[in-house]
Amino acid sequence: MVDAAVELQGLWKGFDGQVVLRGLDLELPRHATLSVMGGSGSGKTVLLRLVAGLIKPDRGRVRVLGVDATPLREEALLPLRRRMGFVFQGAALFDSLTVYENVAYPLREHTRLPEVEVADRVHRLLARVGLHDVDQKLPAELSGGMKKRVGIARALALEPELVLYDEPTAGLDPANARLITELVEGLKTEGGSETAMVVTHDLEFARAVSDLIAVLIDGRIAMVGPPDAVLHSDRRDVHAFLAGERS
Amino acid sequence: MTDVRSLIEPRARRVAAYWGGLGLLAWDVGRNAWLPRRYLPFVLAEFDGMGIRSLVVASTAAMFTGMVFALQSAVYLSRFGADLYVGPLVGLSVLRELGPVLTAILVGGKVASGITAELGSMKVTEQIDALRALGVNYVKRLIVPRILAALFVFPLLTVLADFIGLVGGMLIAVYERKIDLYLYWNTIFYWVVIRDLVTGVGKSFFFGVVVTLIGAYNGLAMTGGTEGLGRATTATVVQVSLAVIVVDFFLTKLFLLL
Numbered sequence: 001m002v003d004a005a006v007e008l009q010g011l012w013k014g015f016d017g018q019v020v021l022r023g024l025d026l027e028l029p030r031h032a033t034l035s036v037m038g039g040s041g042s043g044k045t046v047l048l049r050l051v052a053g054l055i056k057p058d059r060g061r062v063r064v065l066g067v068d069a070t071p072l073r074e075e076a077l078l079p080l081r082r083r084m085g086f087v088f089q090g091a092a093l094f095d096s097l098t099v100y101e102n103v104a105y106p107l108r109e110h111t112r113l114p115e116v117e118v119a120d121r122v123h124r125l126l127a128r129v130g131l132h133d134v135d136q137k138l139p140a141e142l143s144g145g146m147k148k149r150v151g152i153a154r155a156l157a158l159e160p161e162l163v164l165y166d167e168p169t170a171g172l173d174p175a176n177a178r179l180i181t182e183l184v185e186g187l188k189t190e191g192g193s194e195t196a197m198v199v200t201h202d203l204e205f206a207r208a209v210s211d212l213i214a215v216l217i218d219g220r221i222a223m224v225g226p227p228d229a230v231l232h233s234d235r236r237d238v239h240a241f242l243a244g245e246r247s
Numbered sequence: 248m249t250d251v252r253s254l255i256e257p258r259a260r261r262v263a264a265y266w267g268g269l270g271l272l273a274w275d276v277g278r279n280a281w282l283p284r285r286y287l288p289f290v291l292a293e294f295d296g297m298g299i300r301s302l303v304v305a306s307t308a309a310m311f312t313g314m315v316f317a318l319q320s321a322v323y324l325s326r327f328g329a330d331l332y333v334g335p336l337v338g339l340s341v342l343r344e345l346g347p348v349l350t351a352i353l354v355g356g357k358v359a360s361g362i363t364a365e366l367g368s369m370k371v372t373e374q375i376d377a378l379r380a381l382g383v384n385y386v387k388r389l390i391v392p393r394i395l396a397a398l399f400v401f402p403l404l405t406v407l408a409d410f411i412g413l414v415g416g417m418l419i420a421v422y423e424r425k426i427d428l429y430l431y432w433n434t435i436f437y438w439v440v441i442r443d444l445v446t447g448v449g450k451s452f453f454f455g456v457v458v459t460l461i462g463a464y465n466g467l468a469m470t471g472g473t474e475g476l477g478r479a480t481t482a483t484v485v486q487v488s489l490a491v492i493v494v495d496f497f498l499t500k501l502f503l504l505l
């Protein structure tokens with residue numbers, strides 16, 4: 001039996017009578033990066049938020065890092081979330097805190113590390129995402145790409161077993177998108193986010209960072225497999241979606 | 248019949264959802280009331296935000312309320328030759344009702360709308376979800392410190408407002424109605440008992456909690472982006488004022504029974 005980091009079984013989720021996910025099944029093995037691709041409004045972010053336990057499914061089961069998260073209440077989910085890192089599409093940095101304080105936040109909250117050790121870790125994390133001399137800047141003073149990198153540094157602060165990326169290259173110019181792609185690739189090979197789930201509509205990004213690609217169509221996973229197999233699939237719906245992406 | 252039902256049902260659902268949500272938040276606050284020591288600075292920061300920055304509002308309102316009440320009561324009491332009772336009348340009114348209620352409405356509106364705006368903008372920018380994703384209990388981090396601060400700040404501001412209200416009454420009684428200064432205070436100490444002060448201050452604990460809960464819930468439950476945030480903030484001011492007045496009635500009944 002494969003040791004899965006994420007197992008989703010028969011997931012249904014709707015909002016205000018509109019069904020987004022319709023009995024979705026998906027499995028992410030440990031030490032793999034899975035990209036979930038789908039059009040705008042297809043439910044990619046909903047899927048990621050279900051994995052993080054930020055929202056509850058209407059039906060189905062969510063098992064993450066060996067824990068059945070479906071019946072857990074908010075407080076019971078907190079220890080599980082500390083084992084995950086979540087990179088938000090808009091970075092979701094705490095706007096009243098500096099870059100340093102944002103990255104230090106999870107360390108100060110969940111560890112008893114002395115401040116010297118916190119500072120050392122924060123600087124290493126910021127260096128890892130290619131940021132220097134921005135410690136005392138507020139999020140409002142950063143560019144979109146820099147915010148995303150700070151968001152990644154914050155998500156990696158507690159050395160999570162699983163990292164969830166929500167559209168990491170969305171809204172970035174090509175240079176910044178390439179930078180984030182190289183960063184996610186680097187984190188995968190150098191350790192730091194060996195197991196990752198990414199939702200994206202960026203085909204180039206998905207091809208570069210993924211061991212597996214899943215295509216989400218009509219609330220279900222239409223196909224999942226290695227990038228080459230998915231990208232050259234002759235399935236009509238998958239092919240149509242990918243062709244649409246390219247156009 | 249169907250039209251009436253279709254008109255009433257969605258509103259009834261909204262009202263039920265609102266009160267249910269508010270009740271659930273109160274329950275969550277109760278379950279998470281115990282804070283770790285590292286959260287103490289957050290409570291102290293709220294003391295500043297809620298208390299120190301509300302001193303001018305609370306004091307000004309109390310001063311002029313005491314003065315107006317003394318003016319009005321002196322006019323009518325003089326018709327019965329009872330001018331000397333201006334002090335006790337001002338004292339009882341300010342200590343039992345005006346001090347706690349006006350403080351709760353004015354300071355509460357200001358504090359609660361600030362909480363709604365802050366939590367609402369955190370929600371819009373996914374900062375609350377970011378806290379949750381980092382494994383942080385957002386009720387403990389964002390709401391409980393405010394409730395704990397309110398439990399201290401509202402009674403303290405009420406005591407201050409009570410005192411300033413009495414001083415305001417004194418200014419009118421002594422300088423405008425020419426009532427003796429010692430008579431003013433002596434009649435207050437004779438007719439107003441400690442229970443009157445305790446009743447008013449006791450109410451302020453409840454007002455503090457209700458006001459903070461409404462502000463926090465409206466911020467967390469807001470929808471509709473920045474436009475929704477504006478609506479939620481306005482709704483908070485109205486709901487806080489109404490809630491204080493309604494809760495005051497039931498608390499008055501309760502304290503009269505005790």
